[in-house]
Amino acid sequence: MTGSWRLALLAPALVVLAIAAAQVILAMPAFGHPLSQYGATVDALVPMLRNVSNMVAAVNFDIRSIDTLGEESMLICAVTATVVLLRGHRGEGMTECAGRLPGRVWLERSDATVLMCRLAATTLFLYGVNVVLHGTVTPGGGFQGGAIAASSFVLIYLGEGYSTWRDVLHSETLAAVEGFGGFVFAMAAMVPLAFGYAAAQNVLPLGTWKDLYSGGLMVIVNAAVGVAVIGSFGVLLMEFMEETRAPKPGDEDDEDQEEGA
Amino acid sequence: MTMAGPELAHQLTPLAVLLPLGVAFLLLALSHWLPPRTADVTALVIALGLMVLCGWLGAESWHGPIVHWFGGWTPPVSGKPDVMLGIAFSVDPASAAVAAFCALLFAGSFVFAWGYFDKVHAHFHVLMLLFLAAMIGFCLTRDVFNLFVWFELMGIAAFALTAYPLGKSSLEGAFNFTIANALGSFLMLAGVGLLYARTGTLDFVTMGRIIASLPPDPVIAGGFCLVATALLTKAAIVPFNMWLSDAHAVAPSPVSVIFSGVMVSLGLFGLLKLVAIVFAGDPRVMMLVHIGLFWLGVATAVVGGLMAWAQRHLKRLLAFSTISHLGVMLIAVASVSAIGTEGFLVYLVGHGLVKGALFMIAGVLLARFNSVDEIELYGEGRSIWPAGIAMGVAGLLLGGLPWGLLHDATDSVHAGSHGLAGVVAIVAGTALTGAAVLRATARIFLRWSGVPGVERVAPTEREREKGDRPLWLMLLPCAVMLAIALLPADLAESFVHRAATGLVARAIPHAGGGTQAAAITFALTILIPAASLLRHRPTRRLARVAAHVETAPFYGLHVLHSGRVTDYVVWMMVGLAVLAGWLKFG
Numbered sequence: 105m106t107g108s109w110r111l112a113l114l115a116p117a118l119v120v121l122a123i124a125a126a127q128v129i130l131a132m133p134a135f136g137h138p139l140s141q142y143g144a145t146v147d148a149l150v151p152m153l154r155n156v157s158n159m160v161a162a163v164n165f166d167i168r169s170i171d172t173l174g175e176e177s178m179l180i181c182a183v184t185a186t187v188v189l190l191r192g193h194r195g196e197g198m199t200e201c202a203g204r205l206p207g208r209v210w211l212e213r214s215d216a217t218v219l220m221c222r223l224a225a226t227t228l229f230l231y232g233v234n235v236v237l238h239g240t241v242t243p244g245g246g247f248q249g250g251a252i253a254a255s256s257f258v259l260i261y262l263g264e265g266y267s268t269w270r271d272v273l274h275s276e277t278l279a280a281v282e283g284f285g286g287f288v289f290a291m292a293a294m295v296p297l298a299f300g301y302a303a304a305q306n307v308l309p310l311g312t313w314k315d316l317y318s319g320g321l322m323v324i325v326n327a328a329v330g331v332a333v334i335g336s337f338g339v340l341l342m343e344f345m346e347e348t349r350a351p352k353p354g355d356e357d358d359e360d361q362e363e364g365a
Numbered sequence: 366m367t368m369a370g371p372e373l374a375h376q377l378t379p380l381a382v383l384l385p386l387g388v389a390f391l392l393l394a395l396s397h398w399l400p401p402r403t404a405d406v407t408a409l410v411i412a413l414g415l416m417v418l419c420g421w422l423g424a425e426s427w428h429g430p431i432v433h434w435f436g437g438w439t440p441p442v443s444g445k446p447d448v449m450l451g452i453a454f455s456v457d458p459a460s461a462a463v464a465a466f467c468a469l470l471f472a473g474s475f476v477f478a479w480g481y482f483d484k485v486h487a488h489f490h491v492l493m494l495l496f497l498a499a500m501i502g503f504c505l506t507r508d509v510f511n512l513f514v515w516f517e518l519m520g521i522a523a524f525a526l527t528a529y530p531l532g533k534s535s536l537e538g539a540f541n542f543t544i545a546n547a548l549g550s551f552l553m554l555a556g557v558g559l560l561y562a563r564t565g566t567l568d569f570v571t572m573g574r575i576i577a578s579l580p581p582d583p584v585i586a587g588g589f590c591l592v593a594t595a596l597l598t599k600a601a602i603v604p605f606n607m608w609l610s611d612a613h614a615v616a617p618s619p620v621s622v623i624f625s626g627v628m629v630s631l632g633l634f635g636l637l638k639l640v641a642i643v644f645a646g647d648p649r650v651m652m653l654v655h656i657g658l659f660w661l662g663v664a665t666a667v668v669g670g671l672m673a674w675a676q677r678h679l680k681r682l683l684a685f686s687t688i689s690h691l692g693v694m695l696i697a698v699a700s701v702s703a704i705g706t707e708g709f710l711v712y713l714v715g716h717g718l719v720k721g722a723l724f725m726i727a728g729v730l731l732a733r734f735n736s737v738d739e740i741e742l743y744g745e746g747r748s749i750w751p752a753g754i755a756m757g758v759a760g761l762l763l764g765g766l767p768w769g770l771l772h773d774a775t776d777s778v779h780a781g782s783h784g785l786a787g788v789v790a791i792v793a794g795t796a797l798t799g800a801a802v803l804r805a806t807a808r809i810f811l812r813w814s815g816v817p818g819v820e821r822v823a824p825t826e827r828e829r830e831k832g833d834r835p836l837w838l839m840l841l842p843c844a845v846m847l848a849i850a851l852l853p854a855d856l857a858e859s860f861v862h863r864a865a866t867g868l869v870a871r872a873i874p875h876a877g878g879g880t881q882a883a884a885i886t887f888a889l890t891i892l893i894p895a896a897s898l899l900r901h902r903p904t905r906r907l908a909r910v911a912a913h914v915e916t917a918p919f920y921g922l923h924v925l926h927s928g929r930v931t932d933y934v935v936w937m938m939v940g941l942a943v944l945a946g947w948l949k950f951g
Contacts, residue, residue, distance in 0.1 A: 110935050113939055117941070121942050132559075132584055142566070149444075167451055181495045181518060182521050184393065184495075188488050276398075279393060280397070283394025287394060290383050290386045303383065305437040
């Protein structure tokens, strides 16, 4: 189809859809009113039932935790997919240095950069872990904290250079961390079944409201998510960085790749 | 600790999803250190175990659904009848049987793919187990948002598996697949948002109760349109179908077995469940289903059949045949009746088995000859004649051989549909797809040919798949699946009846006419390829004109399936506008 054919088809479709959308929007509940019954019920019941002060965490890691397990699986699945797609041509081998544009000047890192990166990477990682640990108390939690902690890995690359970054971070370790986090989440859902409870039922001691330990099983699930996210983001960064490295001659993995088209 | 059957079934229900997820994560974590073949063995054992588990759950749910509330948030924990805090899985015989069937196909695919994917750790098996978990979750959940979560996970796993060979065509196919289905996902999420905004709940049953109590409402209708568009895109119904032939033709054969065998028909299964449980109380939506979706099914069956006939690349041919059969299934779903649902459920299984077997044969051809082009492979298949026998049987089954699951299912679909259009579409779709497979079989394995007609101009491409697996290992799952497809549906009649009435209670008067239609179908399945294989080069003027008239409409269809994702998105929007316009003005 040419562009004008496409437009000729799309335009009437969009007109119909605009009319339909307008009708739906006009029939929607008014903005901000009435407040969702679901939210009100959670706010009223859950602080008492679960001793947590972050209701979003309660919904994510307890009430609808099977949804979160599905989303965690999506993240891990997407990261695995990225690895399959990116690593295919390149393999897992290492070289001395990352790929560079030919002719670009290569400057030694200054001490200031190294120092700042070391300080910032450590602080950032600890801050990420802190956000993970306070998931049931304050906004944040496993996903956000994990992403913050994993971003410290970029600073290792920046401060220490390519070869140290590859010495410190191994893709198999990162994948193990990622898989382990997911596995703990799945086990947290399965183990209660063996004792006659519902899947993912929160049967651990609930702890104290507003305390670091509050929410029982949520603490474990939240930490597992944090671990899995750190691993996933680590794998992802590694694969993206490695894309800059040109494959060595022996790196092509096998006959499947040769043909391409 | 001993438990009675129902109690044990209640405890084991979540394992159907948690087990494959847990094992996938464990495989991922340990993949670097595992001895070779561990992933193959583990994945196969898990798939077989899940098949048994889901089958047993189906039997246990005979007297009523098994409902498991995750986290123990069993109503009335909120104290209000319309506020369901948690998420439940609900096992009924139909859902459990479909889930067990998914696991069966995965087991077949794992045997077929034995040793094929050993180069990149266990990534293939991790993706496949996540894929299976998502499918089972999609079957068992009774929460609309949770349904979306599994739908999305299915999509992500499927995109990656399509692109797995990393060739140009597989990356293009995966790209089109990703764009079309990701757009579907956005629409679905928006639709779920609308439904939640109006009803305040995500639980199927509660939402259905609230919708039945509301006056006709544009928000509900809009929500249905969006969710239905996503599911119809997954199910490759015209005009949302364009991505399928690009993706299924280029995915690795063991993956295409799953895609065509069950992933796409799950879209229709999800749609049927939503229609039966959630939207049954909205008369306008039900009108759209009965009439609008019926006509989409008719169009899909015919277009898919014509396109399948016009292909020479076997995997593309099979992909279009899948589209045609999905049209037949949509005709069954649109009746929302007990007999139509019986037909749909048996059809889903019968079609999945036959189509899975056919994709395995395509995989065998790829592994042996690095091609699936029926004209290029003329006579090549004689050295692997057992594959030829399997392909012939599969072609006959697909084309309405009066024997086995598909035949019995088609009878029920006929009984549930009404009007001449339904009968013509089912006959045309069945006969054309069966004829196309038989024509390819005759060319590849029997050295019969005749001058190629429309298929000569179809797109084709050389591919390769790793070829060091023994032939018997690849044909074993294929033979088992065909053997199951040859069983008469009567064996499970009472189970199927129970499963269908568990979803849809509505009985309709039988339209009948199935037996005559079946005879015509099968005659056409034999006659069409026979005519094609005996064809001479058109020398006389009249014959040339006739040949031209015959091919002209196919050129049009080829042009529409342009391989450009922008075109596909335009068609999706047109389809959505048709659904919305029907509800608004129809």
